[in-house]
Amino acid sequence: MNFDEILCLIGGFGKFQRILYVWICLPQIFLAFHMLVxxxxxxxxxxLCRSMSAGATASSNFNLSLQSAPDGWSELSCVAPFNRSGAVALGDGHPVGTCQGGWEYSTETFQSTTVTEWDLVCDSASLNNMASSIYMFGLLVGAVVFGSLADKYGRRIIILISLAIQAVFGVAAAFAPNFYVYTALRFMVGTSISGVIMNAFVLGTEWTGSKQRMLAGIITDYFFGLGYILLAGVAYLIRDWRKLQLAISAPGFLFIFYIWVLPKSARWLMANDKTEEAWEVVRKAAQMNGKPLTKDLEMCQVYNLEGKREVKRKHSFIDLVRTPKMRKQSLIVFYLWFANVLVYYGLSLNISDFGMxxxxxQMIFGLVEMPARTITLFTLNRTRKISQLAFLAVGGTACLLTIFIPSNLSILKTVLAMIGKFGITASLSIIYVYSAEVFPTVVRQNGIGIGxxxxxxxxxLAPMMYLLKSISPQAPMVLCGLCPxxxxxxxxxxxxxxxxxxxxxxxxxxxSDLSEEDGSVKPVIFETSLRTAGAVGGTRTD
Known part of the structure; x- marks a missing residue:
């Protein structure tokens, strides 16, 4: 029985689904906190180095400079010419960044950060970048692990486990005794982010009727954007990094009540031969939506439970590329995921220096994304394919046009870059919805996970893209244009x-291609009864 036809009868976006979206959207705010904190x-x-005064000058032999900074501070430049031995050195023989008296930091903007606590500057600055890379690697690992586990054990249980990991390791990170423990804990938080984002989205998609399905991606994007904006206020009020980390993590323990309110995916249960459990959830949804199951649907249930059924083969990620059409669609979707995020973060890094x-x-960047999310609500109702195509074309074209703008027209170049970001943000919202509809239920979570x-x-790779500037100053923007x-x-x-x-x-x-190839014929069960049920329920199903 087609689950979309069942949704037509019990309500594709009734009270049950609206409450479900409340539970799906609330964690998105905290996901944005962790992603951007x-x-x-x-x-x-x-x-500056305590061994140097704000007005001191270094040896002229090494051309070291003191750069202007807020609050009358001067910052010792960590860049200097190399001597013959290949070491960068101060006049007293110490390498740049090896500050013997310790570093002193301005407290005008921040009371403390991980950088000020563990002196992650100059020769240790790479450790700060490494922490970001390891966190992103955690997101990658979480996408693979939790995607596969969700297809095997269900969406609900993986969401609950991911929320628990996020709360426990997020709070633990606020008490990390050293940089390496902190990095490991952030890695675990990163894995949980992927587990929640993917499975909450898929759970909402699988419970939503086809006409309202786009809400699964767009509504959650709005709440992520809300978290993007709210983080600016939270961080403004809490200037100590440990307290800020604790503030965004501790509320995660409140999600323990999801054990009692978050439903399972009936579509996943049916696809995995757990029919009786699936119908129990469907009954609850129908009752909550005010559309109890008809006798015809109950008869279909009895047939499914008692009739002879073929044993279904277990599916894995190999099925994404095993057959021709599935392989073509999967590879294209995977590239779209890669290109969208590469350019999204590439542009964010390039246009973030407003001097404000x-x-x-941070707040402006959150606000800019709202119109991009909103416009997709109007385009996705009619088409997924043309919307995805158009926004990618807008984003890529705008980025390419920036390379033809003279450097003295910086405002025009920035406006074009923002148009590019607008197009990529809209495209990124669409790819969530599009992916869930391209991949079939039996491998949907695997597909979303690999995507x-x-x-x-x-x-x-986005931060590394700007290493191409050594080849050509225009190279990063050319890449940002060609990929979309x-x-x-x-x-x-x-x-x-x-x-x-x-x-x-x-x-x-x-x-029909696969059916002819393997000789299988896909049965249609109780089509007449389902149409009759549609007539009785007052809903057209054909």
Whole structure:
């Protein structure tokens, strides 16, 4: 029985689904906190070596400079010419960054950060970057591990486990005794982020009717954006990194009540031959939506429970590339995940230097994304394919145009970069919805998981993209332009999924080609009864 037809009868977005979305959206605020908090906890305030006064000058033989900074501070430059031995040195023979008297930091903006506590500056600055990379690697690992586990054990249990990991390790990070323990704990938080983001999204998608399915991605994006904005206020009020880490992590323990309120995915239960348990959840949803199950549907249930059924083969990520159409669609979707996140973070790093207060900049970046999320609400109702294609084309074209703008027209170049970010942000919102509709139920979480893994790979590579400036100053923006344009062209090869039933099996994707190849025929069970049930329930199903 097609689960989308069941949703038509019991309500595709009734009271049950609206309450479910409340439970899905609340954690998104805290996910944004954890994703972006390193902007503040790992910030590098103006600093100088205690062995040098603010007005001191270094040996002219090494051309060291004292840079202007807020609050009358001067910052010792960590960049100097190399001597013959290959070491960068001060006039007293100490390498730059090896401050014998210890570093002193400005407290104008931050009371403390991980940088000020563990002196992650100059020759130790790479450790700060390493922590960010390891956190992003945690997101990648979580995408792979929790994607596979969710397809095997269900969406609900993985969400609960991920929320517990996030709360426990997030709070523990606030009490980390040293940098290495802190980095390990942040890695674990990163894995949990992927577990919650992917499975909450898929759970909402699998309970939502085809006409309202886009809400699964867009509504959650709004709450992530809300967390983006709220973090600026929370960080402004809490300037100590340990207290800030504790403030964003401790509320996670409140989600313990999800054990009693978060439902299972009936679609996943049916796809995994847990029919009786699935119908129990469907009954509760129907009752809450005010559309109790009809006798015809109950008869279908009895048939499914007592009739002879074929033993279904277990599916794995190999099924994503085993058959022709599934392979083509999977590889394209994986590239779209990678390109979207690579360019999204690449642009964010490139246009973030507004010369304004860091808290105000954070809030502006959150606000800029809201129009991009909003416009997708109007386009996704009619088409997924054209929306994805168009926003990728807008983002890529705007980025490419920046390379033709003279450097003295910095405002115009910034406006084009913001248009590029607008297009990529909208495209990133769409790919969540599109992916869930392209992958069939039996491998949907595996598909989303590998897609998320490709996205995290893009996130890790985004900072490295700017190393290309040594080849050409325009190289990063050329890459930011070409990657989305290639994705836009590849999107033409994907199917249109708007207002269509979600595929449940590989056969649903391959269609008659697979049936002819392996000689299988996909049975249609109780089609007449279901149409009758639709007539009795007052809902058209054909």
């Amino acid at each position: 390193s902007i503040f906890t790992g910030a590098v305030p103006p600093h 207060n860091i808290y105000l900049t 998320s893994m490709c996205a995290r790979t893009g996130g890790v 344009l290639l994705g836009s062209a590849l999107t033409l090869l994907l199917p249109e999924t708007a207002n269509k039933p979600l595929p449940d099996t590989i056969e649903d994707v391959e269609g």
